[in-house]
Amino acid sequence: MRAVIDEWLNFIIIIFLVLVVLLFFTAESSLRGAEVSQTLRGRALDESASLALNSLFNNRLERVDKTYIEIMTDAALENRDFVFYGADVGLVRTREIIEPMFDSYLGEGNWRLDIYTYNGNVTYGTLSSREKTFAYSSDIPVPPNLIGKVVLHV
């Protein structure tokens, strides 16, 4: 009878150990999965934010023949969100070009873009400044021979 009880006890201990090992492996995999997922999400966020920032330097508004960053800088130098480029080109409203582009890249309400020059600052996007965000910034040239900054919060 005692031998039977011992056998059962051993069997239960073995089952318990196997369960512990299984749990350990599962927990380890979940942790690794979470880490990988976080890394991937981080890299995806980095990529999309960098892409969005770089696109400001590369995208040109055909009607004006100027890059988006130039239009934003020119507007910020006048401390407003529109800029007049002469009798032939007319008025350009910067919100109408910047906000749809960033909405399509990052989703509406998920971003805020601040542009700083020595003469004025302009903010685009609706992401609240109270929310916890990641910030990506880049220096921008501001005439004459000075530096401004564009900061993207996501």
Place this chain on the structure above:
Amino acid sequence: MSKGSSFLPFVFIVLVIGITLISWTIYNIYYGSSYQSLVFEESKLDTMRNEMEKIKGFSRQSLIYSSHQSLTEHAVASGMMTEAGPWICNGADPPSVADTVECLEKYTEYHVNAYLRNYSTEVPIELNIQNFSEAEFDVTESDVLSGAHDEGEMYVVLRDAKIGMSSREIEMSDLINIETEIDKNRFWYMYRIFTEWAETNMFGDGICSCASSCGDCACAENVAQESLFDLQNRFDMFVICDSQIKCCTNEHGDICGESGCEDWIQDVCFDPCGFECTDPNLIFEGPNVTNLTSYGEMPEDKLSLQAAGCHAYIPIENRLASVYTFRCIDYKYYVPTTSGPKELMFSVDAFGTFYDLDGCITEEPCTGFGCTPSSGCSSCTPPCPNYTCTA
């Protein structure tokens, strides 16, 4: 016996599980750390690649601003920095396209490198940027004069900047050349029209005519207004021109000369001719027109003609020198400035200085014995023997 036989499989199973766990842990420590460093290295590489792209974008934008900046500076300084003479120096004397392009390149390179010097990054890497060594405007004289660059449409190239980045584990460097198109800037349009206008030399010829016809600064002002009207008519409706006097002087010199209109070398009202591209200043103060100083007009000639029955016509040398600034503003395209986009202003000086030995002619009564005029260098009309001179 039965107790021992039941214990052994248990020990065996515990050992197997123990060895599996230890192997797993060792494997993970090794693989995990190498995976971690790989991910870290990859992300650092990514960061550096992104930074490199940012610098390229920044450089391209700097080139756009610097090109506009140079064009604006050159436009306001008679197409040449900084020792820019008049475009009309008695005759037409505009700076050549090649000289202007060379100077534009020098200033554009300077401005771009000034922007790059101020560039900084928040990423924890060591950044080393070596300046661009050459800027090139793809602009030729024939293209300018044919109007090919009237709306801008010119390519500007920057060459040979070296960007180096390094962190503890990774080093990265790249040699960058940047090309961009400068549009919607009518510098060359204004240059072309001003050149065509200067070539007709309406201003120089007009001042010469004034000198030859006893004209004074009022005559010079009329010439300036006619030249301005001619200049304005050459531009389209987006350009508005005006003129301002910088200097005018009028004198009378020797009498009895008979020469035609000649260049008058003087230093009262003098604008040195010729162009020289000086090195850029360290501080750019923005487009600004030189304050124009009016020296006022010289007192009018007080010589009055005398009506006399018998008189002599005596030539008097007339000297006239005048400098005007002709300024045109293009409202079609605004260009970048320190306070946002503004209209492009092109400013040019015109300089005319002439004398004519018989520019003025005065009448003098023939008086005294021998019936000669008091100045004595012209015969009396009608001739004295047939005419009684009045007292």
